[in-house]
Amino acid sequence: MKNEKAIVVFSGGQDSTTCLFWALKEFKEVVAVTFNYNQRHSLEIDVATSIAKELGVQHHVLDMSLLNQLAPNALTRTDIEIEHAEGELPSTFVPGRNLVFLSFATILAYQIGAKHIVTGVCETDFSGYPDCRDAFVKSCNVTLNLALDKPFVIHTPLMWINKAETWKLADDLGALEFVREKTLTCYNGIIADGCGECPACKLRKKGLDEYLFKKDAEIR
Template sequence: MAIPETALVLFSGGQDSATCLAWALDRFDHVETIGFDYGQRHRIELDCRDTLRAEIAAQFPQWRGKLGPDHLLDLGVVGTISDTALTSDAAIQFSDTGLPNTFVPGRNILMFTVAAALAYRRGARHLVGGMCETDYSGYPDCRDDTIKALQVALGLGMDKRFVLHTPLMWLDKAATWELAEDLGGVDLVELIRRESHSCYLGDRDHLHPWGFGCGTCPACQLRSKGWEAYRANPPDLATTP
């Protein structure tokens, strides 16, 4: 039985957020999505969002009636004040802080805050994000402590109890693929493999067994490694592009 409440999913169009969308649809009675244009160096993920939503509705009738509106918001200020490899053409490398320069300071904090403001108006108290501190690049705003503190702050600041769900927090990428299979079978795995996008460089020209991407950036390497580990115990799913 689905929980008779509304959830709002932070939906970027990547593997993690697509899996989180399926997770929410499996649990809640009504699910809406929110995405952000924050001046990222490519819009590939944003373009993938519509395809993923349409295909989920088409291929999974048990979720079709639960999938509500999408909200795409402009957060260009993030790109304006950032100097990172995700918001410019800079080469991907580690900075003096020890973090990769793909880290966009404040991005997830701001996104959850804006999502909570929208959720307040939409009558949703469940916010779902794909943050993870198992297989990740060390981003401090992906850590469990950050999300827990943010949940408290949002609840106090809006005088409304929000629940911030991060179903991937303690999963590696292989386990994330496994979760997708548990939720929607090999059809969902194949949909996420082909239609989601994780590559930092926005490459949609090269299709690998794990999906589209350049194959060399940190996001592609992480996704590839997770796919190989997941496929070590393969379901009945072809991997030839």
Template sequence: MTNKVVVIFSGGMDSFTVLNRALKDGKEVFALSFDYGQRHVKELECASKVCKSLAVSHKVIDISAINQLLAGSSLTDDIEIPEGNYEVDNMKSTVVPNRNMILISLAVAYAVSVKASQVYYGAHSGDHNIYPDCRPEFVEKMNDVCQIANYDAVEIFSPYLTVSKSAILTDGLSMGLDYSNTWTCYNGRDKACGKCGACQERLEAFRDNNAIDPISYE
């Protein structure tokens, strides 16, 4: 197994913690971000700033042409972003069809090309009810496929798969991470709305850790 890993890095607080966890564990990180037509494209700006500050290899890949195939999600379509609790009935409209299978497949191709042995991504237990492609069974099956899809096996690794967003933040704070250059809000405005489910879950994680979120809210 090589020391190289590809990290799917959205620019959000979960993948930011995953990226730093990989670095902390001594991995040579190749960060990979995707523009798939998401309205909260500001997360990509954060991703670029973070990777530049950490001197991490970073590619931002424009796959927005596939947006026409991903209809029906409030993240990519002209559908209002839901506000309120981060729960399945409220957040189901934010599911982007087949997103993680697409992104992981592209990340695996990149991993093979740079001879990386693993692809990291930031699924966690709070996503299990809402997003089918963040559930343990999905990760397990994708991992099985990626062992045989190429001559070189690639492991799909989600270090926080069974813990909450609050626990992810706990680990990040223990590493001394600064979350000011992360973006979670599903709205693509200058400041985070503080009302959408993603913002609500983020703020709850900071409250659970008796910490103050360093980003600005409307």
């Protein structure tokens, strides 16, 4: 028997879409929530909306434009270059983003009677963002439970797997081609395989190539 109601923090990218498929398998009822913080590419909102509609998932889009004002970065400003110098956080880091997203997702969960919150953060293949770490998520979970006096559970299905393993999870869920063809990961706003040049596209392609090579080798 499936668990209870869940909310998926959903951007329409590879990771969150894989988590959406995972949640649809694990939970009886699934709702998606997307945050509009004036992303560099508004297409992200359209992609998330389209995927949720295709999968028959109720979808909320919440206005988080204040985050853009407080934390200007390469994901929200076209005049800021996408850069990642060694030893420094990349220019795509949005300070406090996951703290805000998880807080508002949990508030929404409180309102609609959902106990579970699912997010695609990962500490294995990531860009060094401090709010993608397992310690942060666990701490945030405790704080939100205390703040709302409810036993919410934050799930991170991708936390300890790399990009190749994330592709494998999508494949195991019967969603490999869906994720490959319909998601938007590219920092330059190109759906599916993307521009091939930005850090997000390179990480995505590297993981896909590794997974497909291993899968092909196993078949042979």
